[in-house]
Amino acid sequence: MDNILLRVINTVLENRSKSTISELKDTYNFRNDLDFDSLDLAELTVRLEVEFDVDVFENGLVNTVEEIKERLMQKA
Amino acid sequence: MSSFYSDIVDHQSISWDKLIADLIELKSYNPFCFKKSYYEIFIRLIFSMLNGKKITLLDSDLSEQEIFELTGHHDLSVFEKDIELKKIPSTKTALINALLETKESWQITLYTSGTTGKPKSVSHSFKSITRSLKLYPDNQLQVWGFSYLPTHMAGIQVFLQAVLNGNSIVRLIGLSKTEMLDAILEHQITHISATPTFYRLLLPINTEFLTIIKLTSGGEKFDTSLKAHLSKVFPNASFTNVYASTEVGALFGSNGEFFEVKDSLKEYIKIQGNELFIHQSLLGISMQNYAIWYNTGDLVEIHSNEPLSFKFKSRKSDLINVGGFKINVLEVEDALLRIPEIRQARVFAESNSVLGNILCCELDTISELTESEIRKILSSDLQEVKIPRVIKFVDQITTTPTGKIKRKVA
Numbered sequence: 001m002d003n004i005l006l007r008v009i010n011t012v013l014e015n016r017s018k019s020t021i022s023e024l025k026d027t028y029n030f031r032n033d034l035d036f037d038s039l040d041l042a043e044l045t046v047r048l049e050v051e052f053d054v055d056v057f058e059n060g061l062v063n064t065v066e067e068i069k070e071r072l073m074q075k076a
Numbered sequence: 077m078s079s080f081y082s083d084i085v086d087h088q089s090i091s092w093d094k095l096i097a098d099l100i101e102l103k104s105y106n107p108f109c110f111k112k113s114y115y116e117i118f119i120r121l122i123f124s125m126l127n128g129k130k131i132t133l134l135d136s137d138l139s140e141q142e143i144f145e146l147t148g149h150h151d152l153s154v155f156e157k158d159i160e161l162k163k164i165p166s167t168k169t170a171l172i173n174a175l176l177e178t179k180e181s182w183q184i185t186l187y188t189s190g191t192t193g194k195p196k197s198v199s200h201s202f203k204s205i206t207r208s209l210k211l212y213p214d215n216q217l218q219v220w221g222f223s224y225l226p227t228h229m230a231g232i233q234v235f236l237q238a239v240l241n242g243n244s245i246v247r248l249i250g251l252s253k254t255e256m257l258d259a260i261l262e263h264q265i266t267h268i269s270a271t272p273t274f275y276r277l278l279l280p281i282n283t284e285f286l287t288i289i290k291l292t293s294g295g296e297k298f299d300t301s302l303k304a305h306l307s308k309v310f311p312n313a314s315f316t317n318v319y320a321s322t323e324v325g326a327l328f329g330s331n332g333e334f335f336e337v338k339d340s341l342k343e344y345i346k347i348q349g350n351e352l353f354i355h356q357s358l359l360g361i362s363m364q365n366y367a368i369w370y371n372t373g374d375l376v377e378i379h380s381n382e383p384l385s386f387k388f389k390s391r392k393s394d395l396i397n398v399g400g401f402k403i404n405v406l407e408v409e410d411a412l413l414r415i416p417e418i419r420q421a422r423v424f425a426e427s428n429s430v431l432g433n434i435l436c437c438e439l440d441t442i443s444e445l446t447e448s449e450i451r452k453i454l455s456s457d458l459q460e461v462k463i464p465r466v467i468k469f470v471d472q473i474t475t476t477p478t479g480k481i482k483r484k485v486a
Contacts, residue, residue, distance in 0.1 A: 015447060017452070032252055038273070038399060039460065041277075041430045042399075042428045042430040042465060043434065043465040043466065045428060046436075046466050047466075057430050060276070061277050061278070061280070061430075
């Protein structure tokens, strides 16, 4: 799951010409550490839904990588 | 000292006295306002009102090409003029009184996604833009959480509502969720006006915020489950849903999904074939050469005839609402088709839990192009919000049975 998540996050970052990350830390906060805005978060949900068939934001916003993983596990 | 504006993004905390001092410093006038700092936009708005001079607000993320297309110049300093300036009032009360007397010659112009091609300008007089404004003789304690762009109609409405009542404004837009919640507590924010998307992004919240007494929502459909969630977090808040657009300003309010037409507006509203029409006398001044009845493009369902009340169903046109921004798919398709490698393009919405809708496109290309190359080219032509977030490469564009480009995903 980590590898897919890292790839999806980097796709969103690349598409906005932002610097990509080489390692995925659970503590990463999307807004503060990865410079995501609401458009990036929206894109992330779509891309994650394609990969995992889960809408991670369905029940409200998630802030960190760890929270995304929790939502993905819940539905797995 | 009474606060006028707080902004942690730009590290500003501006008192009314500082605002007055900064207004006195302004020596020349530019009819175009293209600024990144919200405070810079606010101060120029106030300056134009005090001097009864026209002002056009441009989104700070417009590309150089868009600026040129809208104004005819790349460099807006050519419009800078020395004018005979009015004396700036020296106290907060005198300043507000002077603003309330804004002259007939004042006019504000905003840009909106038109139903065809390029953004279209809409101008308003002081009278038409303040139609729904409420003046309270004694509400010095209101603190407004600012969650809209200051260059858009909703932002202007909140700005004028706060300033003309001598209230404080605290920036919330562009802040992280934690920063927003901290700002609500620190500044004891009492009022927030925002899109449903904005509220959705704020949730979930586990604590209660008691200072908020009013939440206003507009720009998108407000669902009842969102209201239920917000009521738990803001137990002292009442809710108002507002129908507003760049063309008419704020027109109807409702505390649920049904909008009741006030007696004073009855003659100016018409529903025909489920479409909402508004009389031209309610429109911004630049639009009064249009037909007598302006078709809003909104599809509504009548709830009762006496008094007239209705609820919104959807939009008829090619505008897609992405987090409160209305985006014209034709404008985006035009920009895509200007890229020589693209043969055909279809821009459409997919529903999204963050923004309500997300902009997607299907492309039929002649030679290979990557998603990031396309985005790079588009970013010189379009605002970020108008660039499709999901790009699919296809052999054939999906069309309707009549051969038109299909807009809605099945």
